[in-house]
Amino acid sequence: MMANKKAVALGYDPEFDMAPKVMAKGEGQLAEKIIAIARQEDIPLYSSPDLVASLMTVDLDASIPPELYQVVAQVLALVYRLDGEYGARSAP
Numbered sequence: 898m899m900a901n902k903k904a905v906a907l908g909y910d911p912e913f914d915m916a917p918k919v920m921a922k923g924e925g926q927l928a929e930k931i932i933a934i935a936r937q938e939d940i941p942l943y944s945s946p947d948l949v950a951s952l953m954t955v956d957l958d959a960s961i962p963p964e965l966y967q968v969v970a971q972v973l974a975l976v977y978r979l980d981g982e983y984g985a986r987s988a989p
Contacts, residue, residue: 901924901925901928902924902925902928902929902932903922903923903924903928903946903949903950903953904921904922904923904927904928904929904931904932904949905919905921905922905931905948905949905952905953906919906920906921906922906931906935906940907919907920907952907961907969908920909973914960915960916960916961916963916966916969917960917961917969917973918958918959918960918961919952919955919956919957919958919959919961920957920958921957922952922953922955922957941976941979941980943972943975943976945968945972948965948968948969948972951965952965
């Protein structure tokens, strides 16, 4: 039996948020939809079953707990670096 797919979408606006927030989360078909929307919008995806499991316990529109700050910061740093590299390659 295949494991039920899970997905969590984070949002962060340093001007307004103290920490990233859980913007969407779900399992099964909802997870597939979250992933499809991210791909459609060119939002980077990062796969970490342990991190997703932890984030699934956070309420929607709630900030991530302090114990996840470091790991989420590492993910965001990777995403920003990849976004910068991608942007540099796609610039005219």
